[in-house]
Amino acid sequence: MRSSSLSLSLCGLTLLLAGCGQPPEPKFSLNAKTAALTPAAQQLISEALVENFGTPNNLVAWQELPIDYGKGSPTAAEAHRQADGWRLKEGRDLYMVHCLHCHGVAGDGNGTTARFLNPRPRDYRQGKYKFKSTAGGNRPTHDDLMRILEEGIAGTYMPSFALLGKDQLGLLVDYVRWLSMRGEIEEGLAIELAQVGLKTADLERTVREQRTEDKSVTLDTVRDELLAEVKASWPDTVAEKAKDVVDFWNEANNAENLVMPVAKRVVADAESIARGRALYLSKENKCSDCHGPAGRGDGPQTEQFSAIDGASPARNYDEPGLRDAWGNIIMPRNLTRGVYRFGRRPLDIYRRVHQGINGTPMPGFGKTLKDEQIWDIVNYVLSIPYQDGTAPAPEGVAGGETVPETASR
Amino acid sequence: MSLNSKRFWRAAAMMGCSSLCLAGTAALILTPPRAAEAQGPHPVQIAVATQAVAPALAEATVGFADGAKLTGSVSFSDDFKALAPLVAKGGSTKDPAVCGASEEIPNEELVVNPENKGIANVFVFLPKAPTGYKAPKADKELIFDQKNCKFLPHSLCIQVGQTVKVLSDDGVPHNTHTFPLRNAGFNQTVSPNDRKGVELKYSKAEKLPIEVKCDFHTWMKAYHLILDHPFMAVSDANGKFEIEGLPAGKHEFTVWHEKKGYLDKKLAVEVKAGESKSVDLKYGAKQFATFEGPQPKSTVVSLTK
Numbered sequence: 001m002r003s004s005s006l007s008l009s010l011c012g013l014t015l016l017l018a019g020c021g022q023p024p025e026p027k028f029s030l031n032a033k034t035a036a037l038t039p040a041a042q043q044l045i046s047e048a049l050v051e052n053f054g055t056p057n058n059l060v061a062w063q064e065l066p067i068d069y070g071k072g073s074p075t076a077a078e079a080h081r082q083a084d085g086w087r088l089k090e091g092r093d094l095y096m097v098h099c100l101h102c103h104g105v106a107g108d109g110n111g112t113t114a115r116f117l118n119p120r121p122r123d124y125r126q127g128k129y130k131f132k133s134t135a136g137g138n139r140p141t142h143d144d145l146m147r148i149l150e151e152g153i154a155g156t157y158m159p160s161f162a163l164l165g166k167d168q169l170g171l172l173v174d175y176v177r178w179l180s181m182r183g184e185i186e187e188g189l190a191i192e193l194a195q196v197g198l199k200t201a202d203l204e205r206t207v208r209e210q211r212t213e214d215k216s217v218t219l220d221t222v223r224d225e226l227l228a229e230v231k232a233s234w235p236d237t238v239a240e241k242a243k244d245v246v247d248f249w250n251e252a253n254n255a256e257n258l259v260m261p262v263a264k265r266v267v268a269d270a271e272s273i274a275r276g277r278a279l280y281l282s283k284e285n286k287c288s289d290c291h292g293p294a295g296r297g298d299g300p301q302t303e304q305f306s307a308i309d310g311a312s313p314a315r316n317y318d319e320p321g322l323r324d325a326w327g328n329i330i331m332p333r334n335l336t337r338g339v340y341r342f343g344r345r346p347l348d349i350y351r352r353v354h355q356g357i358n359g360t361p362m363p364g365f366g367k368t369l370k371d372e373q374i375w376d377i378v379n380y381v382l383s384i385p386y387q388d389g390t391a392p393a394p395e396g397v398a399g400g401e402t403v404p405e406t407a408s409r
Numbered sequence: 410m411s412l413n414s415k416r417f418w419r420a421a422a423m424m425g426c427s428s429l430c431l432a433g434t435a436a437l438i439l440t441p442p443r444a445a446e447a448q449g450p451h452p453v454q455i456a457v458a459t460q461a462v463a464p465a466l467a468e469a470t471v472g473f474a475d476g477a478k479l480t481g482s483v484s485f486s487d488d489f490k491a492l493a494p495l496v497a498k499g500g501s502t503k504d505p506a507v508c509g510a511s512e513e514i515p516n517e518e519l520v521v522n523p524e525n526k527g528i529a530n531v532f533v534f535l536p537k538a539p540t541g542y543k544a545p546k547a548d549k550e551l552i553f554d555q556k557n558c559k560f561l562p563h564s565l566c567i568q569v570g571q572t573v574k575v576l577s578d579d580g581v582p583h584n585t586h587t588f589p590l591r592n593a594g595f596n597q598t599v600s601p602n603d604r605k606g607v608e609l610k611y612s613k614a615e616k617l618p619i620e621v622k623c624d625f626h627t628w629m630k631a632y633h634l635i636l637d638h639p640f641m642a643v644s645d646a647n648g649k650f651e652i653e654g655l656p657a658g659k660h661e662f663t664v665w666h667e668k669k670g671y672l673d674k675k676l677a678v679e680v681k682a683g684e685s686k687s688v689d690l691k692y693g694a695k696q697f698a699t700f701e702g703p704q705p706k707s708t709v710v711s712l713t714k
Contacts (some may be wrong), residue, residue, distance in 0.1 A: 128594075137594025191590065195617060195670070207709065209695070220711040244591050244613070251593070284600050286582050289625060304503060306627050309588070310620065313668070314518050314630070322624070356584075356596045361624035363584035367597045367607040 026056040026096070028106040031125060031183070033190035038223055041198040044230070045189050048238045053182045056105055059092060061085045064242055065181050066249050067174050091175030094168055098161060099176075107179035109326075117157045120328060124176060125183025127248060128325050128359040131342030133351060135259050137358050139180075139252040145173040148342075155339040181245050188241040197226055259351045263371035268379040276380025279373055285365060287377075290322070295335035295384045301361075302331065325359040332362070338385035349378045476654035477680035479688065481533065483648040483664075484526045486693040491523070492516040495628045501558070503626055504581045508558035514628065517563045519668045519697060520646075527648020528692065530564040531672065532618055532634050532665045534641030539656045544638040547571035553609070553631075555583050555599070560621065560631035564643045564667075567635045569614055574606035575599050581625070585609065587633065588620045596624075611635040617665060632667055657682040664690065669697050 034045050054060035061069040061084070070087030080086055095103075102121040104110040109123030122129070131148060132140035140148075149169045152160035161169060193199075197206060203223055210217040230237070251257060266272045280287045280295075292298040305316040306323045321329040333340075342348055353374050356364035365374065494513035501508040508514065520529040538544060547568035554561040556578040567573055575585050577599045586596040591613040599607050614637040623629035634641055640660075642650040657680055664673035672692055680686045 135593075136596065137589075137592075188590065192616070197671075211709065218709045218711050247613075248593070283580070284582060285598070286625070300503065301625065304627050307622070307630070314516075316627070358594065358596075361586070362596075363586065363624060364597045368600045368603065 026105045028053075028056060028182070029104065029108055029110065031108070031186050031190055033187060033194065036199050036201070037190060037193055038198050038200050038203055040223060040227055041193045041230075044227075044234065045186060045193070048189065048234075049182065049186055052185075052238075052242070053178075056092070056096075059085070059088055061088050062242075064246065065178065066246055067178055067181075087171055087174060088178065090168075091171035091178070094164070094172050095175045095179075098164070099172070102157070107176065107183055113157075119156055119324075119330070120326070121158070123183075123326055124180040125187055126325065126359075127180050127184045127245070130357050130359050132358070133259055134252055134257045135355055136364070138257045139249050141252050141258075142170075142173055142177075145176060146170070149173065151343070153341045155337075155341055177249065181249065184245045184248070185238070185241050188244065189238065192237060192241075193230065196230055198223070198230070259355055259366075261347070261350055261354075261371050261375070263375065265346055265350075266372055266375040266379065268382070272376050272379045273383045274380075275373075276376035276378070276383075279369070279377050280380055285369070285377075290332040290362070291335055292332075295381075295387075297332045297334035299332060322361045324361075330360055335381055335384045336387075338382075344382075346375070346378050346382065349381055350374055353377055353381075477657050477682055478685040479533075479652045479655060479660075479662075479678060479680060480685060481650055481688040481690060483528045483531045483533075483644045483650070483690045483692070485521045485528050486526075486691040487695075489521040489523075489526065489694075491521070492519060496558075504558065507579050507581045508626060510557075512557060514557060514559055517559075517630075519666075520563075522647055525647055527644065527646065528666070529644055529646050529648065530632070530666065531644040531648070531650070531690075532564065532566070532632075532641065533644070533650050533652065533662050533676075534566070534634060534636060534665075535638065535660060536616070536663050538636075538638035538640070539658070539660070542638060542656060544568065547639065550574055552576060552606075553585075555579055555623075555629075558583075558623075558626045558629060560623075560629060562631070562643075564618065564632045565634070566641045566643055567611060567633055568639055569611055569635060569637045571610070573609040573633075575609050576606045577601060577603045583623045583625055583629070586622045586624055588622070589615055589635070590619065591615050592635070613637075617670075618667070655680050666697075672696060 028049070030042065030046075034042055037045070050060075052060060052062045061067075063069075068087060069085045070081070070090075072081065072083040072086060074082055076082050080089065096105075099111075101111040101113045102109075102117070103124070104114065104121075107124035109121045111121065114121050127139055128137070129140045129144070131153065132138075132144040134140060134144070146166075146169055148158070149164075149172060150160060150162045152158050161172070164172070194202075197203065203219060203226075207217060207219050207222050210222065279285055280291075281293060288299055290297075290299045290301045301322060303320050304322075305320050307314060307316050309327070317323065319329065322332065324330040338344070340348065340352075342352070352362070353369075354364055354366035356362045365377075369377070493516060495516045496509040496514040498509055498511075498513045499505065501510075501514075517530065521527070522529070547570060549571070551565065551567060551571060551573045553565055553573050554576045558579060558581075565573070577583050580601045582598050582601055584596060584598045585607070587594055587609075589595075589611070592611045592615065595609055597607055597609075611633075613635070615633075615635045618632040618634040621631040621633055634643070640652055640655060642652045644650045659677065659679045662673070662676040662678060663671065664676050666672055669692075673690070676688070676690075678686060678688060
């Protein structure tokens with residue numbers, strides 16, 4: 001007791017005197033998928049990551065990634081900007097101050113504040129972003145991420161950081177992209193090794209199965225055989241994963257992936273809104289299955305049981321509800337509130353309806369509806385907060401059919 | 410394009426002080442990552458891998474005309490009791506007027522033909538195109554349909570760049586939500602009874618089959634295998650499959666099924682030009698068993714230590 005309080009005050013003293021205490025060294029946490037692997041396989045991944053990305057206190061700027069790390073300039077006023085890599089370092093420093101407590105050191109969305117929040121802070125390590133101008137599962141553009149940081153995400157705990165100014169936000173965006181790429185490479189490698197059979201649980205099962213026939217089989221022999229195979233092509237495997245990730249982030253800037261309406265917005269008059277409502281409730285689109293007939297986010301789909309991704313044998317979650325890509329329950333937006341997470345411009349809502357929301361079950365309607373129809377829906381969505389939610393469904397539209405049905409498995 | 414030939418440059422950024430709160434004051438010291446590579450303050454150049462590329466086969470040897478053929482059957486070697494349906498007839502909680510209205514929606518996690526024990530939906534494929542082989546463009550359009558709130562087919566082989574038309578024969582909207590690893594995800598609705606279809610394409614090969622789901626009907630699931638060559642097949646309702654146009658020589662096929670994962674990682678087969686070769690694959694209950702009981706108390710780690 002006594003010695004610990006003594007060391008605490010000593011520590012405080014050193015902080016005061018030297019400005020440099022001894023807090024625990026920040027670490028990039030392991031992805032749960034990596035942690036599920038046998039230790040020797042974990043080590044392979046950890047080594048690859050340390051080699052190419054370093055540790056939080058000792059960053060490595062991997063030039064293969066499409067990130068501007070900051071070229072040093074000998075004439076820079078700040079000493080540290082004279083050396084290469086200063087943008088990454090400054091980005092890290094800002095991230096540690098402003099984002100860490102929600103998004104975590106590794107960008108795993110698991111900072112100390114995270115468990116109190118719903119929705120949870122984004123886990124960047126899958127490269128899955130919800131709010132962007134690009135199609136489908138494509139990565140966000142630099143500008144998309146800038147906008148998130150400038151505006152925050154309305155209706156969630158993600159604040160605006162506009163006060164930091166554009167320069168600093170640019171540094172943060174690149175640090176987030178860097179963490180994302182690091183995470184994607186780790187996750188890709190972990191999935192690959194799991195598929196080979198190097199998950200601790202799978203190894204144990206293989207050993208049990210094989211031992212019924214051959215008593216000389218042990219965990220060591222099975223693991224070493226699998227590992228030898230993996231190690232033979234490991235540098236290639238890492239390089240391939242990196243290439244995939246680089247391609248993904250380069251594709252974000254491909255003009256073909258930008259979602260832009262072809263037709264101009266339809267005037268938001270009463271007719272357009274009525275057409276939009278009919279489309280919203282219609283049995284062709286059934287927005288109401290998720291968002292509810294009145295847009296309260298309480299459609300019958302919220303009472304269905306969702307399947308657990310990749311579970312074998314296939315099974316459902318115990319609790320009903322839609323699930324996002326991270327396995328959390330996700331409620332369809334309550335559209336009566338008029339709070340939109342990525343902007344309230346008609347173009348923003350157009351993009352959400354056209355492409356759906358990546359990482360969530362909300363599908364896109366861009367392949368089945370014409371632009372004019374999507375604009376009608378946009379006009380209706382933007383009018384919902386001012387609508388009488390109890391109005392009967394328009395004639396000829398089976399809006400009443402989507403009554404909540406009893407949930408069952 | 411391979412990364413092997415590219416050069417990787419890197420610089421290590423070092424932080425003098427480990428304190429988080431004081432991070433802003435830390436200096437960036439550029440250090441080469443390894444002592445052995447210390448050559449001053451410049452980025453260190455490293456080549457990641459120097460693997461010789463195997464010599465390309467002469468293009469002429471890979472024609473489809475006198476290519477070899479692999480046929481085969483996959484069968485279940487034990488007694489099989491059909492799995493309970495996912496949705497009983499008339500028992501759907503979602504869109505009951507359409508889903509499972511006329512017939513039950515079967516559980517396709519493991520489908521065994523009661524007559525000949527053939528296992529359906531087993532993927533057989535070459536993990537990589539034979540060295541030097543250049544795949545012809547796949548211009549045949551594939552159909553991925555939906556009926557009775559079920560994907561048809563349940564398992565589909567697709568070549569990179571090939572057009573898949575997603576159709577629907579149901580009077581309710583569906584959405585096709587893919588979960589690829591190397592391609593960008595796709596999640597688009599398909600209108601009721603859309604016989605024109607929504608176009609779906611993949612731009613990169615995947616290592617293993619990927620899941621496809623529908624969020625309107627949470628039980629709906631299918632698998633897509635996307636490769637950059639045509640040497641893949643999926644077993645039909647009788648457990649039969651066929652791969653044509655193979656270059657002559659030794660091949661190692663992957664045999665994969667959604668319930669078990671790998672059934673065979675390296676199924677070695679030698680084929681001769683212009684000839685057909687047949688393989689009979691048998692897998693039993695043991696191979697498909699998934700462990701659900703309590704974990705055993707011990708596992709033998711090593712016999713020597």
